[in-house]
Amino acid sequence: MTLAAIQAQETWNGARQWSSEGLIARDHEVVSSAIYRYTDIAFARGEGVFLYDFEGRRYYDMAAGIATMNVGHCHPRVVRAIAEQAQTLIHAAAHVGYMAPYVEMAETLRALMPAPLNEGKVMLLNSGSEAVESALKLARAATGRSMVLAFMDSFHGRPMGALAATGSNSGYRRALGALLNGVEHVPYPNCERCAFGHGPRTPQTCCGQWRTFIQTVLDKLVHPSDLAAIIVEPIAGEGGYIIPPDDFLPTLREICDRTGALLIVDEVQTGLGRTGKWFAVEHSGVVPDIIALGKAIGGGLPLGAIVARADVMNRWWPAAHGSTFGGNPIACRAGLESIAIMREENLVRNAVEVGTHLMQRFQEARAELPIIGSVRGRGLMIAVDLVTADGQPLPTERLKQVIKALGQHGVIMTKCGPSALRLAPALILTREQADEAASLTLQALQSVI
Ligand SMILES: Cc1ncc(COP(=O)(O)O)c(C=O)c1O
Numbered sequence: 001m002t003l004a005a006i007q008a009q010e011t012w013n014g015a016r017q018w019s020s021e022g023l024i025a026r027d028h029e030v031v032s033s034a035i036y037r038y039t040d041i042a043f044a045r046g047e048g049v050f051l052y053d054f055e056g057r058r059y060y061d062m063a064a065g066i067a068t069m070n071v072g073h074c075h076p077r078v079v080r081a082i083a084e085q086a087q088t089l090i091h092a093a094a095h096v097g098y099m100a101p102y103v104e105m106a107e108t109l110r111a112l113m114p115a116p117l118n119e120g121k122v123m124l125l126n127s128g129s130e131a132v133e134s135a136l137k138l139a140r141a142a143t144g145r146s147m148v149l150a151f152m153d154s155f156h157g158r159p160m161g162a163l164a165a166t167g168s169n170s171g172y173r174r175a176l177g178a179l180l181n182g183v184e185h186v187p188y189p190n191c192e193r194c195a196f197g198h199g200p201r202t203p204q205t206c207c208g209q210w211r212t213f214i215q216t217v218l219d220k221l222v223h224p225s226d227l228a229a230i231i232v233e234p235i236a237g238e239g240g241y242i243i244p245p246d247d248f249l250p251t252l253r254e255i256c257d258r259t260g261a262l263l264i265v266d267e268v269q270t271g272l273g274r275t276g277k278w279f280a281v282e283h284s285g286v287v288p289d290i291i292a293l294g295k296a297i298g299g300g301l302p303l304g305a306i307v308a309r310a311d312v313m314n315r316w317w318p319a320a321h322g323s324t325f326g327g328n329p330i331a332c333r334a335g336l337e338s339i340a341i342m343r344e345e346n347l348v349r350n351a352v353e354v355g356t357h358l359m360q361r362f363q364e365a366r367a368e369l370p371i372i373g374s375v376r377g378r379g380l381m382i383a384v385d386l387v388t389a390d391g392q393p394l395p396t397e398r399l400k401q402v403i404k405a406l407g408q409h410g411v412i413m414t415k416c417g418p419s420a421l422r423l424a425p426a427l428i429l430t431r432e433q434a435d436e437a438a439s440l441t442l443q444a445l446q447s448v449i
Contacts, residue, residue, distance in 0.1 A: 018044065020054045038063070038400070038414045039407040046073025049426050049433055051412060060425070060437040062413045067237070067269050067381070067424035068295040071341045078299050081337035085330045094124070094327050101332035105305075108339055109297065112278045113307055114287050121313035124327030125304035128268030128294025129157025132231070134306050134321060135292045136161055136180075139229035139262045142315035146182045147226045149217065149261075152195070153188040153239030153417075156231065156266055156292075165231050168239040184222055186213050188236050189244045192374060192385075193393075203245040211251060224259035229290075234280035237269035240417020241376060241383035249284040256289070262312060268294040268304075269381075273342055273427055276352035276379035283378070299338030301331035347427040351379035354434050358382060358423065361438040369442060371449045373419075380427055383420040386445075393419035402448050409444035411437055 020042040044054045049072055051061045061073070071078060085101065094102055106122035113120065125131050140146055150156070152167040163172060164180035167188075173179065187195035189210045191202055196209040218224050230252050236242040249265075256263040265288035270280035272293070277283055279291065289312055294304040304326070342348065355377065362375040362384050371394070373387035386394035386402065394402070396418050403421070406413055416422035425437070 018042075018054045023054065038403050039412055040404065041407050041412065048072040048075075049429050049437075058410060059407070060411045060433070060440065062411055062423045062425045062437060062441075064424055064426045065300065066295065066414065067274060068298075069300055070272060070274070070296045070347065070427045071299070071338045071345075072426040072428045073300075075299075075338070075341060077341055078334050078337045081299075081333045082301070082330055085333040089329050091325065091328055091330075093324055095322055095324075099327070099329050099332075101329040101336065102327040104336055105297075105303075105327065105332040108336060109293065109305055109307055112339075113291065114279070114282055116309060117287060117291065117307055120307050120309050122305055122307050123313070123321065124332070125294075125306070125323050126302045126325050126328075127157070127304045128266075128292065129159045129162040129304075130323065130326070131268060131292035131294050131304035131306050132156040132165065132264075132266055133159060133161040134304075135264045135266075135290045135308075136165065136229065136231065137321060138290060138306065138308060138312065138316060139264060141320060142312045143228045143260065143262060145226050145228035145261070147222045148183045148228055149214070149222065149230045150183050150185050151188040151232055151236070152185050153190055153236045153242060154231075154233050154266075155236075155238030156233075156268075168236075182228075184217055186210065186217055188239065188242060189248055190236070190240070190242045191245070192242070192376075203243055206245040208245075208247075210248070214251075214255065218255075218259070224261075227259050227261040229262045229264050230256055231264040231266060233266045233270065234284065235270050235275065235378060235381060237381075238416055240385075240420055241381055241422065242417070243376060243378060246284065249281060249286040253286045253288075262289040264288060264290045264292060266292045268292055269424075272296040272339070273348040273351055274379055274381050274424065276348060276355070278348065280378070296338070297335045298331045299334030299336075301328070301334045303328070303331040303335055342427065345428070348379075350429075351427045354429050354431055355379040355382060357431055358429075358434045358438060361435065362441075365438075365442050369445055369449070371445055377423070380423070380425055380429065382423040383416055384423065384441075385417070385420040387419070395419075402445070405448050406441060406444045409440045409447070411440045411444065413441075 023042040051059045150165040155168045156162045156165040161180045164183045167185045198207040265281045290308040366372045373385040414422045
């Protein structure tokens with residue numbers, strides 16, 4: 001059907017009646033082709049763990065707005081908080097004066113932090129990428145140094161500064177030329193696909209060569225006295241939900257302490273309860289100097305943040321950094337309400353219980369579905385790696401087809417790493433819902449092999 005014909009059909013009695021087909025056709029007409037879509041589904045509305053299209057079809061949303069909608073879609077309390085704030089103050093800008101939701105959000109985030117970050121200072125921003133770029137700027141300003149150590153398999157965002165730290169996919173850098181100077185990448189300890197050729201291992205039997213590699217970079221490329229920061233994800237998210245060995249983060253902490261560099265932990269995806277702690281770094285006992293946050297902290301609205309040790313943040317002078325919308329009152333209220341719900345409903349605990357159950361379901365299914373390779377994760381941050389008949393990682397193009405097929409079976413997922421399904425649902429997911437979503441996923445996998 002032509003676009004004009006679709007538009008004519010959709011206009012009934014002067015009011016627009018959307019259809020999925022019509023919306024997608026109009027989108028293709030005006031929206032940038034740079035946006036890759038995992039599914040061909042048009043979302044009419046969301047409720048709890050479900051999304052619905054314009055024809056009323058229901059989907060389990062295991063993507064949750066890319067690991068963002070922790071309390072589900074359109075939670076009535078979050079909706080009310082947004083409406084009330086919209087009637088009170090929509091925007092005034094933190095650079096112009098003071099706003100209560102901004103201060104409350106800063107206090108709340110700080111209070112969730114491990115000591116001594118719970119006495120640190122906060123700056124609110126708009127997105128995860130902006131938080132990462134802010135953390136990098138702060139580290140350079142606070143240390144007076146310029147070099148940064150980052151990891152392959154890591155994702156920190158797509159604007160040019162955050163992208164310079166990202167190391168998960170050369171496609172993101174394609175045709176861009178030089179990015180931010182001074183970032184060197186070292187391999188993330190990915191024991192399933194060891195960069196040092198040691199075959200499939202586990203974090204417990206890791207070869208540990210990543211340690212030697214970092215030392216080599218410090219010996220040959222980056223003088224320790226020039227190192228401003230190490231930036232790291234506590235679990236590599238986009239890179240494949242890779243869980244590093246237990247001594248990884250403590251070793252990075254030790255290197256930072258030894259060299260005077262700052263440890264930046266990017267909790268944009270892992271943060272706010274998803275892995276069974278408020279912040280994934282807490283599983284290691286390590287306390288970073290700066291934490292970058294985004295995604296879930298805005299309760300579904302755009303919000304990013306950095307929380308830094310007070311003596312680090314205090315190295316920034318007035319107007320050293322800023323953002324017109326950062327800490328927008330409505331985004332702060334939505335985030336605060338979402339955090340309150342998470343606390344009252346014990347959702348961090350639920351992430352562990354339902355996440356463990358879900359992982360077990362997929363692990364058990366491996367016996368009958370050889371397309372399932374490994375299943376890994378923590379809490380409700382789960383990767384189901386798919387393999388070919390001869391046990392090789394499923395080619396990414398094939399994985400993308402599988403994800404489209406999942407949509408037809410009523411389950412929405414994205415990918416992580418080259419060959420894994422990414423499950424990052426709302427933390428309100430119940431055991432029964434997890435079972436149904438898993439059954440639909442397994443049916444879909446059965447239909448594609
Ligand atoms: C770990 C991590 N850091 C940073 C970002 C960038 O966040 P945003 O897309 O909100 O800019 C992402 C996004 O997926 C992420 O997963």
